[in-house]
Amino acid sequence: MRRIAVYPGSFDPVTMGHLDIIERANRIFDKVIVAVFHNPNKDPLFTMEERVDMLGKVLQDFDGVEVDSFQGLLTDYLKQKGAGVMIRGLRAVSDFEAELQMASMNKKLAPELETVFMMTNTKYAYLSSSLIKEVASFRGCIKELVPDDIVPKVIERLKEKGKLIDKEEC
Numbered sequence: 001m002r003r004i005a006v007y008p009g010s011f012d013p014v015t016m017g018h019l020d021i022i023e024r025a026n027r028i029f030d031k032v033i034v035a036v037f038h039n040p041n042k043d044p045l046f047t048m049e050e051r052v053d054m055l056g057k058v059l060q061d062f063d064g065v066e067v068d069s070f071q072g073l074l075t076d077y078l079k080q081k082g083a084g085v086m087i088r089g090l091r092a093v094s095d096f097e098a099e100l101q102m103a104s105m106n107k108k109l110a111p112e113l114e115t116v117f118m119m120t121n122t123k124y125a126y127l128s129s130s131l132i133k134e135v136a137s138f139r140g141c142i143k144e145l146v147p148d149d150i151v152p153k154v155i156e157r158l159k160e161k162g163k164l165i166d167k168e169e170c
């Protein structure tokens with residue numbers, strides 16, 4: 001039986017912390033589907049298509065990893081994909097409460113599915129997409145925190161949205 005896992009998230013944008021989890025999950029599961037969630041209630045920096053495209057490029061050399069997007073319930077998406085596991089990265093204790101709540105709700109919705117938590121590499125424990133956007137908007141250096149190709153995209157998009165303050169680039 002092939003073990004298929006889904007790694008869901010907003011990925012707005014993908015960070016080195018996400019990549020680390022994907023790389024490690026890829027060693028455990030036969031197939032990892034990185035699934036970008038389309039949340040109609042959020043105003044993301046990048047469109048869903050752009051996030052899927054960026055992930056696709058960053059992950060093009062990862063055998064066994066597929067990039068997709070989904071709307072609606074995560075549990076329904078897993079069933080549709082024939083996946084038995086959803087992967088979530090845990091950074092600090094502060095993540096635990098929300099993750100426990102989500103995992104418990106997903107268990108209630110679909111008892112046959114499992115949430116597997118992976119501890120984030122301590123190197124990236126402080127990283128989040130929101131913090132990346134905040135730091136970049138104030139012209140802080142985000143190199144080595146997101147894949148190289150993503151750095152100019154974040155800066156460019158913040159500029160387009162009028163969210164970049166004037167200062168020398170890093």
Ligand code: PNS
Pocket residue numbers: 008009010011037072073074075101102103105106
């Ligand atoms: O990267 P994020 O924003 O922490 O990811 C959150 C995500 C996409 C995993 C979560 O919001 C989700 O699963 N959304 C799908 C809708 C759903 O199933 N909601 C009930 C979750 S208990």
